[in-house]
Each structure stands twice: as structure tokens, then as C-alpha cells.
Amino acid sequence: MKKRESNPKELTQPVEVSGMxxxxxxxxxxxxxxxxxxxWNIFDLFSAPAEQxxxxxxDYNAFLHIAEDGTVTCYTGKIEMGQGVITSLPMMMADExxxxxxxxxxxxxxxxxxxxxxxxxxxxxxxTFGPNMRAAAAEARAVLLELASGQLGVPVSQLxxxxxxxxxxxxxxxxVTYAQLTKGKKLEKYLDVKPSVEDYTKFTYVxxxxxxxxANLKVTGEAKYAGDLKxxxxxxxxxxxxxxxxxxxxxxxxxxxxxxxxTKVVRDGDLVxxxxxxxxxxxxxxxxIQAEYSFNEMxxxxxxxxxxxxKADSSANVARSSGDLESGRQxxxxxxxxxxxxxxxxxxxxxxHTALAQLExxxxxxxxxxxxxxxxxxxxxxxxxxxxxxxxxxxxxxxxGFGGKTVFQQGIxxxxxxKLTGKPVMVAWTRDEEFFYDNFHSAAVVKIKSGIDNSxxxxxxxxxxxxxxxxGSETIYDxxxxxxxxxxxxxxxxxxHPFSTGPxxxxxxxxxxxxxxxxxxxxxxxxxxxxxxxxxKNLKDEKMIACLxxxxxxxxxxxxxxxxxxxxxxxxxxxxxxxxxxMAEVKVDKNTGxxxxxxIAVAQDMxxxxxxxxxxxxxxxxxxxxxxxxxxxxxxxxxxxxxxRGFDTYEIPRFSWLPKIDCVILDRKDxxxxxxxxxxxxxxxxxxxxxxxxxxxxxxxxxxxxPARVLEALKKV
Amino acid sequence: xxETISFQLNGKKTEVRIxxxxxxxxxxxNHFGLTGTKFGCGVGFCGSCTxxxxxxxxxxxxLSVGDVAGKKxxxxxxxxxxxxxxxxxxxxxxxxxxxCGYCTPGMIMSATGLLMKNLSPTRQEIIDGMEDNLCRCGxxxxxxxxxxxxxxxxxxxK
Numbered sequence: 001m002k003k004r005e006s007n008p009k010e011l012t013q014p015v016e017v018s019g020m021x022x023x024x025x026x027x028x029x030x031x032x033x034x035x036x037x038x039x040w041n042i043f044d045l046f047s048a049p050a051e052q053x054x055x056x057x058x059d060y061n062a063f064l065h066i067a068e069d070g071t072v073t074c075y076t077g078k079i080e081m082g083q084g085v086i087t088s089l090p091m092m093m094a095d096e097x098x099x100x101x102x103x104x105x106x107x108x109x110x111x112x113x114x115x116x117x118x119x120x121x122x123x124x125x126x127x128t129f130g131p132n133m134r135a136a137a138a139e140a141r142a143v144l145l146e147l148a149s150g151q152l153g154v155p156v157s158q159l160x161x162x163x164x165x166x167x168x169x170x171x172x173x174x175x176v177t178y179a180q181l182t183k184g185k186k187l188e189k190y191l192d193v194k195p196s197v198e199d200y201t202k203f204t205y206v207x208x209x210x211x212x213x214x215a216n217l218k219v220t221g222e223a224k225y226a227g228d229l230k231x232x233x234x235x236x237x238x239x240x241x242x243x244x245x246x247x248x249x250x251x252x253x254x255x256x257x258x259x260x261x262x263t264k265v266v267r268d269g270d271l272v273x274x275x276x277x278x279x280x281x282x283x284x285x286x287x288x289i290q291a292e293y294s295f296n297e298m299x300x301x302x303x304x305x306x307x308x309x310x311k312a313d314s315s316a317n318v319a320r321s322s323g324d325l326e327s328g329r330q331x332x333x334x335x336x337x338x339x340x341x342x343x344x345x346x347x348x349x350x351x352x353h354t355a356l357a358q359l360e361x362x363x364x365x366x367x368x369x370x371x372x373x374x375x376x377x378x379x380x381x382x383x384x385x386x387x388x389x390x391x392x393x394x395x396x397x398x399x400x401g402f403g404g405k406t407v408f409q410q411g412i413x414x415x416x417x418x419k420l421t422g423k424p425v426m427v428a429w430t431r432d433e434e435f436f437y438d439n440f441h442s443a444a445v446v447k448i449k450s451g452i453d454n455s456x457x458x459x460x461x462x463x464x465x466x467x468x469x470x471x472g473s474e475t476i477y478d479x480x481x482x483x484x485x486x487x488x489x490x491x492x493x494x495x496x497h498p499f500s501t502g503p504x505x506x507x508x509x510x511x512x513x514x515x516x517x518x519x520x521x522x523x524x525x526x527x528x529x530x531x532x533x534x535x536x537k538n539l540k541d542e543k544m545i546a547c548l549x550x551x552x553x554x555x556x557x558x559x560x561x562x563x564x565x566x567x568x569x570x571x572x573x574x575x576x577x578x579x580x581x582x583m584a585e586v587k588v589d590k591n592t593g594x595x596x597x598x599x600i601a602v603a604q605d606m607x608x609x610x611x612x613x614x615x616x617x618x619x620x621x622x623x624x625x626x627x628x629x630x631x632x633x634x635x636x637x638x639x640x641x642x643x644x645r646g647f648d649t650y651e652i653p654r655f656s657w658l659p660k661i662d663c664v665i666l667d668r669k670d671x672x673x674x675x676x677x678x679x680x681x682x683x684x685x686x687x688x689x690x691x692x693x694x695x696x697x698x699x700x701x702x703x704x705x706x707p708a709r710v711l712e713a714l715k716k717v
Numbered sequence: 718x719x720e721t722i723s724f725q726l727n728g729k730k731t732e733v734r735i736x737x738x739x740x741x742x743x744x745x746x747n748h749f750g751l752t753g754t755k756f757g758c759g760v761g762f763c764g765s766c767t768x769x770x771x772x773x774x775x776x777x778x779x780l781s782v783g784d785v786a787g788k789k790x791x792x793x794x795x796x797x798x799x800x801x802x803x804x805x806x807x808x809x810x811x812x813x814x815x816x817c818g819y820c821t822p823g824m825i826m827s828a829t830g831l832l833m834k835n836l837s838p839t840r841q842e843i844i845d846g847m848e849d850n851l852c853r854c855g856x857x858x859x860x861x862x863x864x865x866x867x868x869x870x871x872x873x874x875k
Contacts, residue, residue, distance in 0.1 A: 082817030082854045211813045218818030219806040219825060221753015221793035228752035279743040350757045350765050350853050351819045399755075399819030400853045431758040613813065617859070621816060624855025647762040647851060655844045658857045 054116045054374065056129075060136035061186050062115040064093065068184035070164055070177060072097060072104045074133065077117025077374055078125045079109035080214065081349075081398035081405070082621075083677045084614035085125045087213040091205040091611060092130055096137035096198055099164040099178070101205050109373040109395025119372035121406055121503060123576035123675025126610055130673060134197045140187060142195040147181045200608060200669050207669060209613035214397070224396045226354040226369040231424040234356070235264070236279045237417050238286035240272035241433060245499040245640030247293040256288030265289075266420050273417055275425065297639030298498045305443045306341050309466045313493035319470045319484040328460030328481030332451025335460070336522050340448075340515040341702040342468065344497075344635035345441035345504050346644070348652055351399020352429040353410035353437070357418035364418065365392045368411040371401045376408040380415045391415075402625070403503035407439045435645040439502030440635055444468035446515035456527035458538050465512060467496060472509030472573055472682055477520070477538040498640045505622070506678035509575045510629060510685060514703060517571035517686035521562065521693065530559040531570050531690065543605050544572055546666060547581035550603035554664050555583040562694045567598075569691030571683035576675025579605040582683045584659070586691040588698075590714060593707030595692060597627065597659040602680050604664065607671035619663045619680040626684025627653045632704050724785045727751075727795025737783025742766045744782045745792060753793035753822045757851070764850030767823035767830075768792050774830030793822035796829065805829050808867035809860070816854035824850050828864045836872045838864070 065073045074093045080086040090104040107113050109120075117129065141161065148166040149156045152174050159166050166181075168174035200207065217223035242249065249272070254265045257274050263285045264275045274285040300308045329335065355368040364386060370376050373393040380391045398405060414427040429437070444467050451460035461475050461482035467489075475482045489496050504510075524534035532552055539545050548570075551557075560566065567588065572581035585598045600623055609615050632651040636643040644650040663680075685703045693699050698713035723732045726749065733748060745751045745768070754777055757765030761776040768777045769791040796803035802810070805828050815821045824847070831838060831846035838846065843864045852860070 082815075084816070211810070212815065214818065215810045215813065215815060216802075218815050218821050219793075219802065219809045220797055221751070221822045223818050224752070225755075225819060227756065228746075230747070230750070278739075279747060280739050348853055349817070349819070350763060350851060351755070351817070352757075397818060400817040402853070428756065431760070431763075617813060617816065617856075620858060621855035624857055625853065646760065647758055652851060652853060653855070653857070654849075654851070655847045655857050655861065658844075658861075661858060 056117065056132055057115045060139040063133050063136035064097070064140055065186070066178050066182045066184070068179055070099075070103055070179040072099050072164075072178075073107055074104060075107050075114040076129060076133065077109060077111075077114045078120045078129055079371060079373065079395045079398050081120065081371065081401040083120075083125070083618060084212060084611065085120075087210055088126060088611040088614055089130070089133065090213070091210060092134055093137055095203045095206050096134045097141055097164070098161040103164065109370075109393075111373050111377045111391070111393045116374055119375055119406055120401070121371055121403060123578070123677040123679070126673050127577060127607075127675055130610070131197070135194060138195045138197045139191055142191055143187050143189045144178055144181055146189065148176050151176055151181065206610050207608070207612070210611050211613060218397075225351055225399050226356055226367050226396050227351070227426070227428045229356050229367050229396065231356065231358055234424040234426055235275040235277050235421070236282040237273045237275050237414070237425050237427045238282045239413060239427070240286065240289055240291055241436065242293050243641060244295065244297060245642075246297045247295050247640065249291060250294050251292045253290040254288075256290065257285040260285045260288065264421065266417060268416060268420055271413065271416060273413075275417065275421060275423070297641075298495075299639065300498060301638045302343060302634065302636045305343075306445050309443065309445055309496060312496045313490045314466065314487040315490045317486050317488070319473060319486050321483040322479075323481035325460060325462050325481055325483055328451060328462075328479075331453055331459035331481070333454045334523075334526055335449065335451040336519065336526065337449045338447070338515075338519055338522065338701060340446040340511075340518065342444045342446075342511040342514065343633075343703070344443045344501070344637070345629055345633050346435055346438045346635055346650055347402045347404025347504060348434070348647075348650060349400030349402060349404055352431060352434040353405065353408075354426070354428040355408075355411040355414040356424060356426045357411070357414035358424040359418045359422060363390050363392065364415055365394065366411050366415055367394045367396055368408060368414075369398050369405060370395055370408045370411060371398070371403070371405040372408060375406070376411040379408055379412050383412050384415055384419060402505045403507060404438055406503060407500070409437055431647070432645045435650060436642050439500045441504030442467050442497065442501040442508065444508065444511045446511065448515060448519045450519055450523060452523050452527055456529045456534060456537060458523065463516070465515075468508040468511040470512070471507055472512035472575055473516075474574065476516070476541060476544060476572070476574065477535070478540040479538070498637065499642070505625060506575045506682050509573065509678070509682040510626070513571065513573040513682040514685040514689070517573065517683060518689050518699075518701065521569075521690040522699065525562050525693070528561055531562055532557060533559060535570065535572065543579040544574070544581065547579045547603045547605055548572055550664050550666060551581040551583050551601050554603060554662050555599075555601040557583060562690075563697040564694055567691050567695030569687045569689070569694055571686035571690060573682045575679040575682050576677075577607070578674045578676065578679040580679045580683060582680075582687040584687040584691045586688060586695055588692055588695045588710065590696065593710035593714065595631065595688070595705065595710060597657070597688060597691075599660040599662070600684075600687070601662040602664070603666060604676075604680060605666040605668055606674045606676050606679070607668050608673040609665050609668075609676070610673055612665055615665055615676045616663050618676045620661055622678065622680035623661055623684060624653050624658065626681040627657050629703055630685045630688045630705060631657070632706065634704050720783070722782055722786050724787060725789040727791055733782070735782055737781060737786075739782050740778060741768075741780040741782050741785060742777040745777060751792045751794050755819055755822060757820070757823070762849075762851070763820070763823075764827060765820050765823040767826040767850065769826055769830050772830065772833045774827045791826075793825060796825065803829065804870040805832065805864070805867040808863040808870070811866060812859045812863040814859035814863040815856050820850065820852045824852065824860055828860070828867065831864070832868055832871055836868055838868060840865070
């Protein structure tokens with residue numbers, strides 16, 4: 001697989017600059033709706049042959065099937081990785097088709113059975129796939145009504161549907177079921193004029209809370225993940241890895257490995273693997289391989305990366321601009337300049353990248369832990385030269401993704417090894433490999449120059465973001481003179497990142513929201529205005545105002561000027577079409593620099609909430625995961641060598657970190673549903689930083705806010 | 718060198734002819750097909766491979782199968798009895814205390830081990846007992862609540 005050396009997000013920049021609308025951008029790429037929403041994969045699209053670009057089918061039959069027993073199966077290229085769409089998509093299908101929820105089953109992420117999908121990311125399943133699936137169900141329902149009309153001999157207007165039974169309203173005995181109409185076969189009729197989807201007032205399931213439908217499988221150990229599968233004759237692979245990114249294999253001696261009985265060593269170019277039917281033996285064999293490498297590493301590490309980025313050959317693109325900055329400076333009584341730093345982060349799902357590949361005849365099947373089954377299929381087509389119809393990717397349960405499983409190197413490796421050996425091959429990355437080959441959240445620098453007038457109104461906002469892209473960089477406040485400039489690698493310039501980077505839950509929004517919301521706090525303090533009041537004073541965005549008021553209410557917020565000593569912070573932002581506002585209370589140990597979050601409240605406007613229980617759990621998950629990048633998570637590296645390769649050195653949140661959590665989902669049933677898997681994570685860094693300031697007067701400009709950095713900031717108070 | 722190792726696995730007497738140095742985790746998964754016990758890190762840091770050995774939650778990735786000779790091993794598959802979920806499993810479902818589910822078996826085994834020793838744990842004791850089991854999705858708060866609910870049911874059942 002081709003390694004991505006650059007940040008693919010850079011490729012989205014010109015689009016924003018030229019101000020092209022979404023539609024024209026899609027035309028440019030010749031693809032469907034989904035393409036716009038996956039900026040990190042545009043890189044793949046540019047490098048892939050044009051015939052590989054695919055879009056979601058319009059054929060409603062691809063989305064659903066009605067069996068002879070009346071069971072409805074919905075088919076989706078989306079996958080289940082804990083975000084809960086295995087529960088919410090069938091709810092939507094049941095409502096649209098008017099069938100009982102318990103009759104709805106779901107098949108996910110199987111490239112032979114499911115309609116094409118670009119990938120499960122960006123909180124898009126509910127807001128983008130959902131409407132397509134509902135439209136398909138609506139067409140199926142209308143076709144079934146027409147069929148019933150013919151069979152029952154009454155006009156459609158005289159029919160009603162309940163629980164998959166179509167009944168003549170004037171003669172209830174004159175009825176027919178969906179199953180009787182379809183007899184398990186595909187519907188052949190298509191409608192020229194597509195029917196509209198059901199209004200939210202007609203929903204039976206959507207809008208009500210349902211628990212995870214897969215919970216029983218998961219608490220009993222029955223749920224199957226890629227690594228749990230076993231095929232006759234299957235062997236485990238361990239693959240020879242370089243010590244660092246950028247190292248090139250120069251010589252290899254695998255005689256030591258071959259001495260271990262039952263070991264097969266395979267080499268295909270740079271891919272060197274040992275295969276053994278016993279997992280432990282494969283582990284033993286891989287360390288017996290002697291290999292030498294040449295090194296050509298970038299002279300950069302986790303400490304110098306920020307300076308390195310600022311000095312890099314970058315192109316500056318203006319993402320948005322209003323008024324003019326000089327006027328803003330003149331109107332400002334006080335000007336504030338800050339620089340914020342954000343490190344590389346690892347996704348660190350507990351399930352490592354895993355795939356099982358089997359070649360049967362000329363058909364290759366790969367079971368993979370992936371967020372992109374169709375992307376992996378295309379990757380195998382590219383790398384192995386197989387026709388697409390001869391490659392099937394099946395996605396079992398995925399043990400966490402967070403953006404990290406949008407890349408699928410392990411699936412390509414398993415496919416290659418299965419083809420080379422003719423045996424079913426399991427590739428399950430070690431924790432070390434997982435931390436090494438991650439597509440890391442990009443390190444970034446944000447520089448802001450902003451100004452307020454003597455009444456506390458923001459008059460100037462000059463925002464510069466380096467290597468994080470623009471997601472979440474919206475000013476959101478009502479500032480007359482504002483400009484957002486995004487810096488990314490110049491075309492043909494050398495790579496900036498020593499390893500690959502990619503989307504990490506709410507990609508880079510965490511970086512932008514952290515910088516903006518801390519800067520807002522700095523100005524509120526200087527203006528001597530309560531930080532909630534300062535925000536409300538400078539906002540015109542009704543949704544943001546509503547979220548702030550809702551969170552203040554839930555939190556029991558009492559106004560005060562910072563630093564008040566209470567340890568209370570505020571932050572807000574938008575992501576994936578959803579608005580969020582957070583409040584937090586922290587305790588800071590001034591002797592050790594250790595910070596404990598006591599409580600966090602969040603208010604979220606996500607439009608229609610399909611499954612409030614699922615949405616709530618996602619918000620809790622976002623808050624918890626957010627504490628990781630806030631306090632400990634940071635990839636340490638020297639050149640291409642990743643130093644943090646275990647949970648001992650890359651620490652993720654634990655039970656003792658957890659604050660009391662209160663979530664509010666605003667009632668917006670009449671609005672289109674928006675994303676829920678990511679938004680509530682974006683402001684955690686900022687809300688905690690602002691709370692630390694309120695507690696101590698110490699201002700932090702960098703995540704993670706480790707005890708050492710908190711102590712350093714305290715010295716400056 | 719293969720040896721015969723005898724132990725009790727999920728309530729059944731078990732004998733296996735195997736190299737005693739083989740990792741318990743992989744023997745459970747591959748030899749016995751008990752794939753509910755997960756690989757997460759291989760060095761005992763994450764807890765997803767937790768099983769009970771003589772009622773004590775331990776990391777099966779750091780043990781050899783030879784270490785469990787003569788002992789009682791319980792995996793996630795051995796908790797439910799006659800199709801009835803163990804109170805801890807039931808409480809995890811009730812509280813929706815999971816997301817991707819990958820750490821869940823290890824969480825349940827650690828919680829079960831904790832409750833075997835102490836049926837009235839305080840919130841802090843639950844946190845201390847579960848601290849070294851990692852969850853990336855962020856189900857922690859619900860897991861704590863589930864353990865509290867399970868404790869109540871197990872206590873009531875005695």
C-alpha cells in the first residue's frame with residue numbers, strides 16, 4: 001500500500017479558497033455526495049484510477065430486502081465500531097417501511113452484499129447515509145402500496161400500512177402482507193417520481209431511546225471481531241518491521257526463523273513475513289530474522305516539530321475573510337497575540353488492526369477490522385491487480401476506530417500473504433505495530449491575533465492555522481474584521497510529517513476549538529467580563545446561544561469574573577453540523593500540577609436525535625476520550641522513530657479520571673439529523689484549560705496539559 | 718516439549734497435551750476456541766484478556782498454560798449459566814455499559830473478580846479495582862454503575 005506522506009487534508013484547501021459550492025466540487029471529482037465529506041480520502045481518489053471512484057447507488061433494492069417470513073434486512077456499507085448505528089439504522093428503516101423494529105435485521109460492511117459506501121467516518125452515517133436509506137425505504141413502501149392496490153383491487157388512497165400489513169381501510173379483511181407481495185423476491189418496479197419520506201410526527205421508533213442491540217453478543221463474548229475468526233489451515237503472520245519510518249530494508253537473513261519448526265518465511269519485495277499455525281511460534285520466529293536498514297530520517301522530534309512546521313515550505317490559503325484587519329486593529333482597544341500547540345495523537349483502539357484473508361479459486365475474501373470496507377476492496381484491487389468482482393471484504397464487529405481504521409494496511413498485507421501462500425492468513429497487529437503504523441492526528445500550530453474594543457466587543461480576529469486544516473476553525477463569534485488562513489505543505493515541497501497522518505475523532509476540530517476558545521477566554525478576562533456573558537455578547541448564532549444557555553442551566557452556572565478561584569471553565573463550538581457548549585469544574589493541585597475534572601456538562605444541538613440513548617452514550621464517550629488529549633496523550637518521536645509504543649508511555653483515560661457528566665440534547669425534532677459521534681469531544685481541551693485558569697490564573701497554550709506543564713504555567717502567574 | 722496439563726476450564730475438567738510454555742491467552746483462543754478473551758496489548762497493560770484463575774482476575778496474555786495446571790480458569794464464556802446471564806453481564810446490558818465491546822469481556826471478568834471478594838464495594842473501590850482495565854470508547858461511567866447494580870443483585874441473591 002502506498003504510504004501517505006503528506007496530510008491529505010491539504011488537498012481540500014484550494015476548494016475552500018475558490019469558494020466553490022459543494023455541488024460543483026462534487027462534479028469536479030465526478031463522484032457522489034459522500035466524496036465531499038471525506039477530505040482525507042480525496043488523496044486516494046486522486047491517486048486512484050478514475051474508474052475506481054464510486055458512488056452510492058440509487059436502486060432502493062440495494063438497501064433492503066423483504067424475506068418470505070416478513071423479515072426486513074437493511075444493507076449498509078457502514079460498519080459498527082461502537083458508535084451504535086447497528087441500533088439506530090434499523091430504527092429508521094422500521095419507521096420508514098412501517099414494520100415492527102424486531103423484524104428488521106441489518107447487514108453491514110460486506111462489499112458483496114451492501115451498497116457502495118466510502119467509509120464510516122465524520123459522523124455521517126445518520127445525517128448522510130440515513131436519508132438515502134430512508135428514501136430507498138420510502139420508494140419500496142410506495143411500490144408495495146401499488147402492488148397491493150392491484151392485488152386487493154382498491155386504490156392506493158384507500159390503503160393503510162401497519163406493521164408490514166397493507167389493509168383496505170373500508171374492508172379490514174381485505175389485506176396483504178409485505179411478505180405475500182414480495183415472496184422473498186426483489187421488487188422489479190421503480191418509481192419515476194420518488195415519494196417523500198415520512199414526517200417525524202409519524203415515527204414510532206425514531207426519537208425514542210433504545211439500548212445497544214448488540215449488547216448481549218458483546219457481554220457473552222459471542223460477538224465476533226476479525227481476530228476471532230478461524231479457518232481450516234489458517235496461519236498467523238508476523239511481519240518484519242523497520243525501527244523507524246523512512247528506513248529502507250537493505251539486507252535480510254531469515255535462516256534463524258526458518259529453523260523454528262513449521263515456520264514459513266515469505267518475501268515479496270519489502271514485505272517479509274513469517275507464517276505459523278501457532279501464534280506464539282510466529283512471535284518467536286519474527287525476532288530471529290536479522291535485517292539491516294538504511295536510514296534517511298527527518299531531523300525533527302516531538303519538541304522541535306512546531307518550529308519545524310512554522311519554517312516549512314507551506315502555502316497559505318485564506319479559508320474565509322470579512323471586513324479588513326487594519327480596521328479591526330484600529331477599532332481594538334486591546335490586542336492579544338497567542339500561539340497554541342497541539343501534538344501528534346494516536347487512535348489507540350483496544351482492537352489492533354486485524355485482517356484474515358482467504359483465496360478460494362480466484363476469489364479473495366478478506367475479513368477486516370476496518371472503517372472502509374470498500375476502500376480496502378479498492379486497495380486490494382490496486383495492489384494485487386485483481387478484478388474488483390473477485391475481491392470481497394467483510395467487516396465483522398470493529399473494536400473501535402476513531403478514524404484510525406480508515407487506513408487498511410493490514411488488510412492489504414493479509415491479502416498479499418494469502419495470495420502468495422494459498423493459505424488463509426491472519427494478520428493481527430501487535431500493540432507496538434498499532435502505535436507505529438497509525439495514521440496519527442496531525443501536530444499543529446495555531447497563531448491568533450485578536451482585539452476587543454472598550455465595551456468588550458471583538459473587533460479583530462486574525463487566525464492562522466498550520467497543518468491542522470480548517471475543520472472547526474470558524475470564528476463563530478460575530479466579528480466584523482476576521483480572516484482565517486490555513487497553512488499546508490506546498491506542492492512539491494518535502495514532506496512535513498515524518499509519518500502518516502489522518503482523521504482522529506472530529507479531525508483537527510479539537511486543535512481549532514482549543515485555540516479559539518482559550519483566546520476568547522483570554523479576552524473575556526482582559527475585558528473584566530464573565531466568560532459566559534462575554535461569549536453571549538459577541539455571538540449572533542442562535543444555536544450557539546441556545547446551547548450556552550442550556551449548558552449554563554444544567555451546570556447551575558453562577559456568573560463571575562475569571563480567575564475566580566472556583567475552577568470553572570466554558571467552551572463551545574460546532575462539528576459535523578452539530579452545535580455544542582461545555583462547562584467544567586476542575587481541582588488543581590498546585591504542588592503537583594495534577595488536575596482532576598470534578599464535573600462536566602454539555603448541551604448539544606444535533607437536529608433530530610434518532611436514538612437519544614445512543615447519542616447520550618456518544619457524548620459521554622467524547623468527553624471521556626477528550627480527557628486523553630487534554631491531559632496525557634502525546635506521540636513522542638525522534639525522526640521517524642515512534643517512542644510511545646505502549647499504553648505505559650501513551651496513556652489513555654482511566655476510571656479514576658472520570659468526572660460527573662451531565663448531557664443535554666436540545667429538542668430539535670423538526671430539523672434534519674446531524675452528527676453525534678464526534679462533536680462533544682471538540683471543546684474538552686479548551687473547557688479544561690479555561691477552568692484551570694479560573695482556578696489558578698495559570699494559562700495553558702498547549703495540550704496535553706501534563707502536571708509538568710501546569711506547574712510551568714503556574715510559575716508565570 | 719509437550720506435556721499434559723490438567724485444569725478446570727469454565728467448570729469442566731480439562732486435559733490438554735501442549736507445550737506448557739504457550740501463552741494462556743492464545744491457547745484459550747486457538748486451542749479451545751474461546752475467543753471472548755481478547756488480545757489488546759500482549760503485555761498486561763490493557764486488561765482485555767482478563768480471565769479468572771481461582772477467582773482472581775489475571776491477564777491471560779502474561780501467563781503460560783503451564784501456570785494454570787491444577788487451577789480453575791473461568792473465561793467470559795463460562796459466566797452465563799444455562800443461558801442465563803451472570804448478574805455482571807446483565808448489569809452491563811441494563812446500563813448500556815459498552816460501545817465497541819472489545820474491552821467488555823475483560824471488564825466483566827475484572828468486575829466479577831472484584832465482586833467475588835467484596836459484595837459491597839464503594840464507588841472508590843470499584844474505580845480502584847477496575848483502574849487498570851482500559852476502554853477507549855469511554856464507557857467508564859456506565860461500567861461503574863453496572864458494577865454497583867450487579868453488586869446489589871449478587872448480594873440480594875445470597
